[in-house]
Amino acid sequence: MAHGNAIRGTRVGAGPSGEDDRGGDGAERRRVDYFCSRGHRSRLIFAAEAEVPKFWDCPRCGLPAGLDEHSAPGANSYAAVPYRTHMAYVRERRSDEDGQALLDEALAKLRGTS
Ligand SMILES: [Zn+2]
Structure with a gap:
């Protein structure tokens, strides 16, 4: 209990140079844009080591979305x-x-x- 409080206090007082670096830009992630045939663009974030699927269901309309804006799965x-x-x-x-x-x-x- 006291331990958790101490950590939380440190985090708040330490400023932006501590936790934020590790949780933000330092994390190995990549952003992937998917395009559906209706022109929706969905940005998804994958872990760097994760395999990026070729198709993804568009979260807006449910149609299959692909990686290539110019040849969206139709x-x-x-x-x-x-x-x-x-x-x-x-x-x-x-x-x-x-x-x-x-x-x-x-x-x-x-x-x-x-
Ligand atoms: Zn869509």
């Missing part, structure tokens, strides 16, 4: 979204059924051996 990528969602749905369902089967099998085995 109709093609947009059409791919429902398809992917459908696939994800199918895959999810299937794995669910598979999971149930595996579970039954495992339970049967457990009951059989013990």
Whole structure:
């Protein structure tokens, strides 16, 4: 308790040259701009070691946004979204059924051996 108070007091009294440098510019981060086909620009901040994805859902309209302002992902990528969602749905369902089967099998085995 006393420890925390001491740290907080130091931070306030130390001025701008201490904590702020480490938390701000010193941090390894990069800013990446994404552009959607509607002309929205979204700036995201990634850690330097993080892999920057090629596409990102535009936070404003939900359309896929790309890194290149002049070739924003258009109709093609947009059409791919429902398809992917459908696939994800199918895959999810299937794995669910598979999971149930595996579970039954495992339970049967457990009951059989013990
Ligand atoms: Zn947008």
